[in-house]
Amino acid sequence: xxxRTPIILVAVFVGLAALLMVQNSASNRPEPTSTLLGNAIFxxxxxxxxxxxxxxxxESGETLILSRSTDAAQPWTAPETAGTLDQNEANVIAxxxxxxxxxxxxxxxxxxxxxQYGFTPEGILSLEIVLTNGLTHGVAIGFRTPSxxxxxxLVDDRDELYFVVRPAVDYLISRLKSPPIx
Numbered sequence: 001x002x003x004r005t006p007i008i009l010v011a012v013f014v015g016l017a018a019l020l021m022v023q024n025s026a027s028n029r030p031e032p033t034s035t036l037l038g039n040a041i042f043x044x045x046x047x048x049x050x051x052x053x054x055x056x057x058x059e060s061g062e063t064l065i066l067s068r069s070t071d072a073a074q075p076w077t078a079p080e081t082a083g084t085l086d087q088n089e090a091n092v093i094a095x096x097x098x099x100x101x102x103x104x105x106x107x108x109x110x111x112x113x114x115x116q117y118g119f120t121p122e123g124i125l126s127l128e129i130v131l132t133n134g135l136t137h138g139v140a141i142g143f144r145t146p147s148x149x150x151x152x153x154l155v156d157d158r159d160e161l162y163f164v165v166r167p168a169v170d171y172l173i174s175r176l177k178s179p180p181i182x
Contacts, residue, residue, distance in 0.1 A: 039101050039102050039103065040098070040099050040100060041101075041102055041139065041155055041164070042097075042100065045098065045131055046098060047091065047095050047097075049131050049133070050094050050097065050098070050132070051067070051130045051131060051132045052065065053065070053066045053094065053130075054066075054127075054128040055093075055125065055127060055172055055176040056125070056128070056176075057124065057125060057176060058122040058123065058124070059124060062176055062177065064078065064081070064176050064179050065078065065079060066078055066085070066090050066093060066094070074087060075087065075090075075091075076090035076091070078179065078181055081179060082181075083181040084181065085180060085181050086181065086182065089175065092171075093172070093180075096168055096172060097127065097129055099168075100139065100168055101165045101168060102150070102153070102162045102163055102164045103149070103150055103165055105160040105162050105163065107159060107161075108161050109159070112161075114142070114161075117143055117152040117161060118141075118142025118152055119140060119152075122140055123140040123141050123142040123152075123153075124141055124142065125140075125172065125176070126138070127139040127140075127141065127172065138156060139154070139155050139156075139164075140153065140154045141153050141164065141169055142154070144166065149165070149166055150163035150165055150166055151163075151169045152164075153169075
């Protein structure tokens with residue numbers, strides 16, 4: 001008759017050691033990046049590539065235009081607004097435009113009724129970007145989605161309806177309503 005206790009203890013020890021090694025290798029791996037960072041609407045330019053930005057409310061007619069300046073100390077101007085533009089906020093607006101994140105998209109066709117998404121015809125917010133190379137981009141923001149987490153958006157002439165994350169759009173709306181100008 002053999003004693004099985006040492007064999008069982010060795011097996012348990014080996015199992016625990018293997019589990020510990022798997023957990024340690026998993027904890028040493030870098031954290032996955034947010035999927036939202038991978039879902040930027042625009043991937044072909046950086047904030048420094050932006051020459052001008054226009055935020056516009058089709059409903060109220062409010063407009064905020066930011067334009068790139070040649071003055072290194074004041075790289076952004078607000079040519080249609082009196083006062084001093086907060087340069088940090090102007091940079092945040094430019095970065096928000098570049099990183100404009102979306103959670104998903106759905107295809108649309110010419111027959112898609114866009115009025116149900118808030119495009120009658122323009123939406124609630126118009127975002128326009130002019131790049132230093134002369135290219136332009138436009139984003140029309142419609143209603144919030146039923147979950148209230150995103151806004152519907154149309155981008156350039158793409159055949160997709162984007163679900164743009166709400167905090168980015170809310171930030172741009174707040175800057176339009178209360179421009180960063182002292």
